[in-house]
Amino acid sequence: MTVLVPGIEGRSACTEERLLIVGLGLIGGSLAAALRSSGFNGQIVACDPNADEVALGKEMGLIDSGGTELAELLENVSMAVLAVPVLAMESVMKTLAGSLSAAAPNVVITDVGSTKATVRECAEAVFGCVPSNMVLGHPIAGSEKSGVSAANPSLYLNHKVILTPEPDVLLDALVRVKTLWQACGAEVLQMSVERHDQVLARTSHLPHLLAFSLVDTLARQDERLDIFRYAAGGFRDFTRIAGSDPVMWRDIFIANRDAVLSSLDDFEAGLARLRQAIECGDSDALIATFDRASHARHYFDTLLNKTSYQAEYHMQPHGKVTYRVRPGGQAQGRLRVPGDKSMSHRSIMLGALAEGVTEVKGFLEGEDSLATLQAFREMGVAIEGPHQGRVTIHGVGMHGLKPPAGPLYVGNSGTAMRLFAGLLAGQAFDSELTGDESLTKRPMGRVADPLRLMGVAIDTAEGGRPPLKIHGGAALKGIDYDMPMASAQVKSCLLLAGMYAEGETRVREPAPTRDHTERMLNGFGYPVSREGDTCWLQGGGKLTAGTIDVPSDISSATFFLVAAAITPGADITLEHVGINPTRIGVINILTLMGADLTLENEREVGGEPVADIRIRYAPLNGIDIPVEQVPLAIDEFPALFIAAANARGTTRLRGAEELRVKESDRIQAMADGLATLGVEHTVVEDGIDIIGNGNDQVPSYGGGRIDSLGDHRIAMAFAIAALRAGDDIIIEDCANVATSFPDFVALVQRIGMSINVGGDNV
Structure with a gap:
């Protein structure tokens, strides 16, 4: 079969379809409900062996017409969605094969089956191959409820639909099926049939199998009433899926037998390891498994949701993060920044x-x-x-x-x-x-x-x-x-x-x-x-x-060292900071610029020198930064650029080409931000000249909107710059601050600055 309909793009495309849904249960009914909710203006026809379901679908306004005989409903249909159990697919396809050539030569066929290899085999048995206008698909959504009465217009909203098209699929057919699901609010993905069945066996089929087995096992115990009476939320959450349609799941397990058995083998091997660890009292093996599982749950959520692991781990805001920092403020206090x-x-x-x-x-x-x-x-x-x-x-x-x-x-x-x-x-x-x-x-x-x-x-x-x-x-x-x-x-x-x-x-x-x-x-x-x-x-x-006591990170401390160095009346003490000789470039450079900085309570912890660093405001002067100090302060330069912008005279940096290949090109990113604030500067290949405007009485520069380019140190440097700004500084793309300094905002507020955190419109 071939498709003669011209290619259609965009959400409005599916409104022109005359859609036939074969199987008006939860999945098919929810598809109809979602399309109606999205403003679908086309015709929806349904076929179901249960006439009462068809009647209820019409009564609910989900379908325009329908019946129990598939061959009678195919006239003028442009797309057919097969929403029947996997083991019923072949008989439905036989009816389509015998009727479509005369009734609907241009129809696109798709399905919702959760085991794609079996559906593909059905198509090959009936048609000789998978027709080029057939797009196999599977919406990753469902409920333990069934029937058209359970139809939910939001069932597919923000859920994934996986399409598994064959290599010779017609582009028009693929685009139209994708558009159909996007109209329901779904995210549409593509993968091979084999990969789909392997993934779903592990993430969907195996959990359902385990839930059915656990509930069945406990339901046959003598004390089953007490077991279910006192079951906690975790038990109810896990076993909820055991209330799903038994016939459907029987078909799935049989159809996807090989992949299900493979995933079950892996699970049984893991369960055997846990059993052995419990029998032997092997606490290391148990904590390894439980910790790995617990943290993996958080970790992989962040990858899938494209959020930061830190946000997931500590329940911080997801998505785009923008700082709005008010001008001025104090720089007072005693604090300890995070570990190195x-x-x-x-x-x-x-x-x-x-x-x-x-x-x-x-x-x-x-x-x-x-x-x-x-x-x-x-x-x-x-x-x-x-x-x-x-x-x-x-x-x-x-x-x-x-x-x-x-x-x-x-x-x-x-x-x-x-x-x-x-x-x-x-x-x-x-x-x-x-x-x-x-x-x-x-x-x-x-x-x-x-x-x-x-x-x-x-x-x-x-x-x-x-x-x-x-x-x-x-x-x-x-x-x-x-x-x-x-x-x-x-x-x-x-x-x-x-x-x-x-x-x-x-x-x-x-x-x-x-x-x-x-x-x-x-x-x-x-x-x-x-x-x-x-x-x-x-x-x-x-x-x-052995035991390791990680000193506070001098790179994180640097933002507060600079905050005090540029703010009249400032006095900050940073506790337990690592002062490894290979890391103290920032201390040496600030001291050369005239900062009032002293090391107190110097000591050694686990082979690393640490100290409390007290810094009070003193006017800074521009300097030529010694080349030998550059590698000792390579991560601290974004903050030091802000110190230079507040110094008297010109600060020159050379030999810092390494800054070009950090999380961003930090020389250019800082230069662009300084330009926004109105700070004079000249960029060279391996450094920058910054002309400071050190003046105790007036702001050193203006405000503006800064793009941090997702670089945490750029974001934090310009936040500190607000202490001497004449207007708000708005810093975009700050989510990565969590990579090195999860408590940055709280500590900035603690020393007396005003910073608001939010989305794009903060």
Whole structure:
């Protein structure tokens, strides 16, 4: 059969259809109800073996006409939707095949069956092949209710409809079926028949099978009345689907037998592991399974809903986030910012590979760090928490990680991806690292190239960008590597890979970079040596679990250091901040600019130096930033640009080309924002000149609308800028602040600033 009707696009297209719904139950009735609700002006005809259902459909205003004999209803029909049980599809198709050529030569056929291979087999048995004007489909929606009386016009609203068209399907037919479901408010997706049946067997068919089995098992117990009388909400939620149509589900389980049995095998294997863990009192195995499941539930919701993991985890607002920051305000108080992100990442990675249990305090519960936690859970590591900054990691040893079921998603974190590349290079299994849209634009050749020198088989996308595909099982050899750029991430990647390599791995850096990896490896009992600009380790060692107290992140503290430095009368103390010598560029630069900054209560915690930092307002002066300080403050420059805008004279930055390849091009993104505020500046390839307007009496610049480009540090920098602005600063696309600083807004308000958070119209 062929379709002769011209292609139609847009929602209005389906209003021209004369639609035949075969099977006026819940699915078919709800389709009619949804179309009527959407303003469908075409004709809806229904066929159902139950004449009472047809009569009720007409009485409810869902259909225009109908009957019980399909062949009698086909005249002038332009589309037929087969909403009958899967095992009844073949008989319906036989009727269509015998009648359509004369009655409706241009009809498009689609269906709603939940097992597409069986429906395809029916079409092949009847027509000899799947006709080019037949589009197989499946709406992912339903209810335990049945019949046309249960028709719900909102049943498909914001639900998915999966189409599984054959390769030779006519485009006109595909467009019209897609338009039909979009008119009902559904999101329409496409996949192959085989993939559909595998996915649905696990996500829909298996849960229904388990619900039927559980309710049936308990209903046959002697104490069944008490069981159901005292059942809690969780039992009712899970078993609700056991009230679904038994005949329909019998047909589904038979039709999709192979995929259902495969998913049942996987489930039974997992259940057997849980049973064994309970029998043996294996608390590590139980917590690994339960924590992995609990956090995966949150985590994958965020991927599907395109929200942040942090928003899901802490019930923060989803979707677009915009800040409106009022001009002026104070900068007073004593506060502790979240834990250091770099150390939070490393504590999880090394704790997972250690022997024993690692207790982490001060863990940053931000998006990037949570993604690292989830990745290790997917590789079989039992992790408790996080809860109020505390995480317990049950280490599996250097070779105890298990292959993940799919790609490891690290969100927006370049640190996680580059460090994972080194760590996974030494594993026996293949792995893939992927991230969000921003991360996929960042260069990964800088780690892939030296890893290849060590013997790692690693693939990247075009331009050396993510995803990274790492082929496990390689025999790694230590190398002597001179880094072409100063990068703590590259250095850390190679040291982690070096633990799995034969011989010695030496890394020489052109300028000092943060040394958290070296310090923490030594803290876990894995010796790392350093002399001058070179660090090295021997492969084949092991890690021993311990306790880690993560210092507050100096990158997060920087926004409040700058807030106090630019605001007359300000006085802020930041507690327990990490002052690692490779991270204090921001302290050195602010001091050179004239900031009144002192370190108090200096001490060492877990091998890392920490202190309380007190900063009070003092007029700042523009400076030429020393080149050797640039790598020590690379993440802090967005905030330092705001300090420069409030200084007297010109601040010049050079040698900072690394800023071009962060979450955004931070040099250009900050320059664009400064231009909006009216701050004079000149951009060069590796830096910027900023002409400050330091004046205690008047605002340093105006306000305006800033696009943060989804870069958390750009967003936070311009929020702090409002302290010296002449008008509101509105900052768009701020959701990613959760990646590094989930409590930023609360702390900004705590020091005396006025900031409102909302959607586009805040």
